Amino acid sequence: MAVMDFAGGSAPAAPRDRLHGARRMHLVLGLVLAAASLASLGVGATDVSLWDVAGKLLRAEPLSQLERVVLVDIRLPRLAMGIAVGGALAVSGAVMQGLFRNPLADPGLVGVGAGAGLGAITMIVLGAMLPAAIIDSVGNHLVPLGAFFGGWGSTLVLYRVSTRHGRTSVATMLLAGIALGALAGAVSGILVYMADDQQLRDLTFWGLGSLAGASWAKVAAALPLIAAALAASLFMGRGLNGLALGEATAAHIGIPVQRLKSAAILAVAGATGAAVAVSGGIGFIGIVVPHLLRLGTGPDHRALLPNAALLGATLLILADIVSRTIIAPAELPIGIVTAVMGAPVFLWILLRRRGLVDL
Amino acid sequence: MPRLFLLPLKSLAASVSVLAFGLALAVLPGGARDAEAVEDDLRVLSIGGSVTEIVYALGQGDRLVARDTTSSFPPEAVALPDVGYIRALSPEGVLSVNPDLIISEEGAGPPEALDVLHAAAIDWVTVPEDPTAEGVAQKIRAVGAALGARDRAEALAATVEADLKAAAAKAAAHDGAPKRVLFILSTQGGRIMASGTGTAAAAIIGLAGGQNAITEFEGYKPLTDEAVSQAAPDVILMMDRGGDHGAADDELFAMPALVTTPAAETRSVIRMDGLYLLGFGPRTAQAVSDLSAHLYGG
Amino acid sequence: MLEARNITVSLGGRRVLDGIDLVARPGRITAIVGPNGSGKTTLLRALTADVPHSGTVSLNGRDTATARPWELAAIRAVLPQASALAFPFTVIEVVRMGLRSGTSGGREDIAAAALARVGLAEHAHRFFQELSGGEQQRAQLARVLAQVWHPRAHGAPCWLFLDEPVSSLDIGHQIEVMSIARDYAAAGGGVVAVMHDLNLTALFAEKIAVLSEGRMLAFGSPSEVMTDAVLSHAYGCRLRVNTRPDKGVPFLLPHAAAGAGSIPEAAE
Numbered sequence: 001m002a003v004m005d006f007a008g009g010s011a012p013a014a015p016r017d018r019l020h021g022a023r024r025m026h027l028v029l030g031l032v033l034a035a036a037s038l039a040s041l042g043v044g045a046t047d048v049s050l051w052d053v054a055g056k057l058l059r060a061e062p063l064s065q066l067e068r069v070v071l072v073d074i075r076l077p078r079l080a081m082g083i084a085v086g087g088a089l090a091v092s093g094a095v096m097q098g099l100f101r102n103p104l105a106d107p108g109l110v111g112v113g114a115g116a117g118l119g120a121i122t123m124i125v126l127g128a129m130l131p132a133a134i135i136d137s138v139g140n141h142l143v144p145l146g147a148f149f150g151g152w153g154s155t156l157v158l159y160r161v162s163t164r165h166g167r168t169s170v171a172t173m174l175l176a177g178i179a180l181g182a183l184a185g186a187v188s189g190i191l192v193y194m195a196d197d198q199q200l201r202d203l204t205f206w207g208l209g210s211l212a213g214a215s216w217a218k219v220a221a222a223l224p225l226i227a228a229a230l231a232a233s234l235f236m237g238r239g240l241n242g243l244a245l246g247e248a249t250a251a252h253i254g255i256p257v258q259r260l261k262s263a264a265i266l267a268v269a270g271a272t273g274a275a276v277a278v279s280g281g282i283g284f285i286g287i288v289v290p291h292l293l294r295l296g297t298g299p300d301h302r303a304l305l306p307n308a309a310l311l312g313a314t315l316l317i318l319a320d321i322v323s324r325t326i327i328a329p330a331e332l333p334i335g336i337v338t339a340v341m342g343a344p345v346f347l348w349i350l351l352r353r354r355g356l357v358d359l
Numbered sequence: 360m361p362r363l364f365l366l367p368l369k370s371l372a373a374s375v376s377v378l379a380f381g382l383a384l385a386v387l388p389g390g391a392r393d394a395e396a397v398e399d400d401l402r403v404l405s406i407g408g409s410v411t412e413i414v415y416a417l418g419q420g421d422r423l424v425a426r427d428t429t430s431s432f433p434p435e436a437v438a439l440p441d442v443g444y445i446r447a448l449s450p451e452g453v454l455s456v457n458p459d460l461i462i463s464e465e466g467a468g469p470p471e472a473l474d475v476l477h478a479a480a481i482d483w484v485t486v487p488e489d490p491t492a493e494g495v496a497q498k499i500r501a502v503g504a505a506l507g508a509r510d511r512a513e514a515l516a517a518t519v520e521a522d523l524k525a526a527a528a529k530a531a532a533h534d535g536a537p538k539r540v541l542f543i544l545s546t547q548g549g550r551i552m553a554s555g556t557g558t559a560a561a562a563i564i565g566l567a568g569g570q571n572a573i574t575e576f577e578g579y580k581p582l583t584d585e586a587v588s589q590a591a592p593d594v595i596l597m598m599d600r601g602g603d604h605g606a607a608d609d610e611l612f613a614m615p616a617l618v619t620t621p622a623a624e625t626r627s628v629i630r631m632d633g634l635y636l637l638g639f640g641p642r643t644a645q646a647v648s649d650l651s652a653h654l655y656g657g
Numbered sequence: 658m659l660e661a662r663n664i665t666v667s668l669g670g671r672r673v674l675d676g677i678d679l680v681a682r683p684g685r686i687t688a689i690v691g692p693n694g695s696g697k698t699t700l701l702r703a704l705t706a707d708v709p710h711s712g713t714v715s716l717n718g719r720d721t722a723t724a725r726p727w728e729l730a731a732i733r734a735v736l737p738q739a740s741a742l743a744f745p746f747t748v749i750e751v752v753r754m755g756l757r758s759g760t761s762g763g764r765e766d767i768a769a770a771a772l773a774r775v776g777l778a779e780h781a782h783r784f785f786q787e788l789s790g791g792e793q794q795r796a797q798l799a800r801v802l803a804q805v806w807h808p809r810a811h812g813a814p815c816w817l818f819l820d821e822p823v824s825s826l827d828i829g830h831q832i833e834v835m836s837i838a839r840d841y842a843a844a845g846g847g848v849v850a851v852m853h854d855l856n857l858t859a860l861f862a863e864k865i866a867v868l869s870e871g872r873m874l875a876f877g878s879p880s881e882v883m884t885d886a887v888l889s890h891a892y893g894c895r896l897r898v899n900t901r902p903d904k905g906v907p908f909l910l911p912h913a914a915a916g917a918g919s920i921p922e923a924a925e
Contacts, residue, residue: 019750044451045449045451045454046451046454046455047455066457069475073475073478074450074451075451098743098744101744103743193580195578196577196579198466200579201446205444205446205447210447212447212448212449212450212469212471213469213470213471213472215471215474215475241746242754243743244743244744244746245740245743245751245754246737248702248707248737249740251707251726252705252726252729252734252735253734253754253755253804254726254727254728254729255727256726256727257726294745298745298746298747298750299745300746300750324449324451327441327443328449328452329440329442329443329449329451329452329453329455330428330442330443330444330449331447331449331452333447
């Protein structure tokens with residue numbers, strides 16, 4: 001039943017729709033990611049050239065062993081892991097920020113970071129004490145597995161602590177996350193005390209993050225989780241928009257808030273846990289990428305989340321190119337590169353758009 | 360969290376610094392340069408400071424195409440491409456120097472990088488680590504075997520082992536009571552990270568006729584101030600990082616932990632290059648003599 | 658029809674609402690008034706299923722305790738008393754958040770029309786946080802209107818639940834907003850509003866529920882409940898109600914409260 005008198009007043013068409021602009025960015029960012037991926041495959045310490053390899057493939061000539069190892073065993077899994085980890089970190093950051101209604105929120109807040117760190121450190125220091133059967137069966141994946149289960153487990157604990165009568169209190173979760181982080185830090189400290197010199201250095205390098213350990217086995221382990229989490233995040237856009245108005249209002253506009261919160265927390269735990277497990281601690285992507293996008297194309301999560309995945313993947317690949325070429329044949333831990341690139345950009349944004357960032 | 364622990368480690372890495380050239384030449388066995396001719400064009404990557412030293416001491420330095428970050432001696436080695444830290448090798452970085460043979464100390468990594476390098480069918484030799492005279496000789500023999508220079512290695516191993524034992528015996532025969540030596544890895548943030556038992560530092564202190572002031576734990580650990588006072592070291596041993604030692608000493612002995620120790624009273628601190636002191640390679644006999652001379656004089 | 662039966666709410670061990678029955682029909686504005694702490698807002702939150710409560714609330718015959726959020730969102734919208742916004746959304750983007758969940762899903766022009774209805778059309782592309790408090794309140798009202806734009810959908814009424822909708826508005830916008838609510842009701846929708854201003858309430862509401870200490874003190878038309886006795890009891894001070902002779906609408910001047918001053922009493 002149309003009520004014309006009620007709908008009175010002029011109804012100007014929206015001249016500038018940021019959502020449409022943000023959705024057009026999918027294509028732009030997709031192309032940039034494709035270009036960055038090609039660059040990543042083409043650049044490295046060895047002089048294996050993508051061009052030559054493409055030519056050989058076209059002419060059906062066999063590749064040299066070096067070309068095969070460099071492309072198939074080193075650069076390709078590294079690229080795949082970079083895309084997955086960059087996308088996971090950026091989307092996890094965006095989802096957490098939406099969930100906590102705070103532009104500075106970070107997966108670390110829900111204990112994923114602390115738990116994953118503790119898991120990894122435990123495996124680095126105490127892994128050798130495990131029964132040989134376990135060590136043999138998981139091989140080199142002891143530390144990634146420790147990180148993943150540490151992150152996942154601590155998130156579940158926090159989730160249980162902060163959920164009463166079927167309602168999750170985001171504020172309780174934040175506080176419990178800080179407490180659990182402190183506890184994990186303390187236990188990590190004890191383990192560090194027990195660590196020998198070599199283990200200490202491993203801890204340092206793990207904390208700085210790297211894609212140097214990329215392998216197809218790791219890609220196969222992390223990708224399904226990250227892909228599932230990213231796919232789930234595509235359905236959270238409207239819900240996270242609603243949460244920006246507060247939980248009660250979100251429910252009033254028809255969003256199943258509790259279901260959204262559970263899904264978001266589990267997706268972040270899965271994606272971040274998997275990402276941290278295979279690449280160590282890589283900072284800044286989760287904060288800088290969503291922020292850049294909000295300033296550029298607006299805060300609408302329906303476009304923000306896919307854009308964050310694309311931009312996060314692109315930035316991590318570019319950072320990785322820098323990390324493995326700038327001091328070649330050695331390699332700079334990528335966490336250093338993202339921090340060095342990210343921190344000044346972040347400060348510049350804050351200075352330039354001071355008024356709006358406060359919002 | 361792990362980032363917090365970066366600082367002491369960073370300083371450890373930084374301490375692997377440039378060395379005195381004269382000392383280097385003195386240690387090199389005569390004629391090492393014109394030893395067994397290099398018959399092939401085997402491309403060798405050396406990982407680990409002591410391994411690189413041994414390769415040069417065996418006269419095989421020309422075969423090296425790259426080194427790792429800890430290989431800071433001899434000076435020629437520093438000119439080689441650096442493939443990164445032994446525990447954090449980049450597989451493509453290693454492949455880019457196109458080695459046929461990699462000789463490495465124990466503990467190279469990460470495992471994924473090793474997997475890729477094995478897939479690339481590069482020969483990999485891991486040299487055993489043991490901070491004793493026999494251990495150094497074993498290391499030299501292993502490197503020599505990998506390079507096909509067994510005879511040369513046997514001769515060098517025998518010389519080094521004998522020199523080291525002689526140096527240790529001489530050091531042990533010093534006059535007076537053995538000095539209590541505290542090896543300090545770092546003093547980052549006012550916390551003293553010192554060596555317990557089972558480390559290269561503990562081994563070299565023992566060989567030089569000193570007594571490790573800390574025997575309560577294994578490895579390198581941070582100490583409380585009171586534990587340092589309790590250990591009552593006569594001498595502080597540190598790695599040389601260059602810079603103004605006078606000012607550094609003032610700062611060191613002003614630390615509450617050290618101010619009551621006998622070492623502070625006599626301002627006794629010995630600074631030596633990290634690789635020279637702890638590397639357990641061809642120069643270790645000289646390092647033992649040096650350290651002993653610092654401890655007990657001439 | 659909104660039907661609440663025996664609503665009891667305890668918060669922190671204290672009984673905030675005690676056995677409230679309330680029936681609100683579409684086609685009119687039902688106001689909830691009462692002194693501070695009487696449970697007005699809690700009652701509204703119970704009606705919108707935001708606080709745990711005993712008793713039943715049914716909206717258009719559907720039990721709100723078991724209905725899905727999106728099912729309820731299709732037939733009722735809620736304007737909160739205060740609202741914060743987390744990210745730099747523009748005004749029109751906030752209004753659009755109301756869309757798609759209600760009966761008018763996907764109709765972009767409704768967002769613009771709703772904004773025009775509250776007089777903020779020219780502010781559509783400003784940032785929500787840059788608006789004044791009163792403008793923010795009206796923008797939120799536009800979002801609420803956009804959610805249930807058609808007062809009747811599929812033969813059933815839609816509902817507006819408004820928690821002090823005019824609290825930060827000037828007198829002109831107070832009347833404008835109350836007129837919007839009245840128009841909505843006149844077109845067949847239902848409006849339930851928590852009100853602070855008794856005179857505005859008397860002017861626009863067809864039914865008034867007076868709460869006092871968690872209980873329903875009186876329920877009825879303005880002239881039925883706005884009596885000296887009811888209001889003096891509810892607000893704990895002596896109040897004198899007057900009536901405009903031409904329209905029969907009661908009004909209240911604070912000057913007429915006992916001991917408020919020396920202004921002569923108006924003629925009865």
